[in-house]
Amino acid sequence: MASMNIVVLVGRVVGPPELRYTPGGKGVAQFTIAVDRTRGGKNGQEKETDFIPIVAWERLAEICNEYLTKGKLVSIQGALRTRTYETQDGQKRKAFEVVASEMQMLSTGEPRGGSSEGGGYRSSGQPQRNSGGGGGGNSNPPSGWGSDSGFGADDLSVDEIPF
Numbered sequence: 001m002a003s004m005n006i007v008v009l010v011g012r013v014v015g016p017p018e019l020r021y022t023p024g025g026k027g028v029a030q031f032t033i034a035v036d037r038t039r040g041g042k043n044g045q046e047k048e049t050d051f052i053p054i055v056a057w058e059r060l061a062e063i064c065n066e067y068l069t070k071g072k073l074v075s076i077q078g079a080l081r082t083r084t085y086e087t088q089d090g091q092k093r094k095a096f097e098v099v100a101s102e103m104q105m106l107s108t109g110e111p112r113g114g115s116s117e118g119g120g121y122r123s124s125g126q127p128q129r130n131s132g133g134g135g136g137g138n139s140n141p142p143s144g145w146g147s148d149s150g151f152g153a154d155d156l157s158v159d160e161i162p163f
Contacts, residue, residue, distance in 0.1 A: 005079045005080055006077070006078075006079065007076075007077070007079060007080050007098050007107060008075065008076070008077050009033060009035055009075065009077075009098065009143055010035070010073070010074070010075045010076075010106065011033035011034050011035035011036070011051060011052065011066045011073070011074065011076075012034050012060055012071055012072065012073055012074075013032075013033055013034060013052060013069065013070055013071065013072045013074060014031070014032040014033060014034050014070065015031065015032065015070050016031070016065075016068065016069060016070060017029040017031035017056070017061070017064045017065045017068055018030050018031065019062065019064075019065035025063040026058055027057065027058055027059070027062050027065075028055065028056070028061050029055070029056045029057075029060075029061035029062070029064045029065050030053065030054070030055050030056055031053075031054050031056075031064065031068060032051050032052065032053050032054065033051075033052050033054055033074060033076065034049050034050070034051055034052075034053055035049065035050045035051075036048070036049050037050065044158045052093075052097075052098060053096070053097040053098070054055075054078070054097065054098050055081075055097050055098070055099050055100065055120075056099075056100040056101055056103065059102060060100060060101075060102075062101075064103060065102070067105060068103075068105075071107075072105060072107050073105075073106040073107035074100060074103060074104065074105055074107075075102075075103070075104040075106055076100050076102070076103055076107060077100070077101055077103075077104075078098045078099050078100040078101045079098070079099050079101070079153070080096060080097075080098055081094050081096070081098070081099050082094055082095065082149060083095050083097075086103040097111065099115060133156055134136070
């Protein structure tokens with residue numbers, strides 16, 4: 001049986017990405033997104049938030065650094081990775097993170113550079129454009145999407161939906 005490691009997340013950026021470069025010159029950006037989930041509780045539905053660490057490499061890292069700001073709604077596609085390390089006092093630890101292969105901005109806003117272009121990006125850094133299906137040029141959210149949808153429908157157009 002074949003194995004598969006694909007993660008798709010939609011959440012809000014917790015803080016600006018931290019961009020660094022390896023000694024070999026490859027860019028790496030690290031940031032965290034907050035992803036809400038609901039579970040049954042006293043009132044039937046309680047919201048909890050998971051904070052997911054994201055790592056992006058090369059051109060995608062630079063794009064994330066340029067365009068992502070605190071509170072921006074994004075979709076991240078990638079793979080879950082684990083790594084082990086040893087603390088200074090000799091304890092072994094395990095860390096989990098999502099290594100991004102694609103990023104799609106779902107809310108509008110000004111990038112750090114100033115222009116308001118948006119869209120999706122693959123790890124190659126090439127813009128990703130959705131072709132065919134669904135949108136038809138309509139920039140209004142589908143009916144039934146209200147401000148209580150949890151997706152920030154006021155900031156979202158049909159062309160920006162990642163699926």
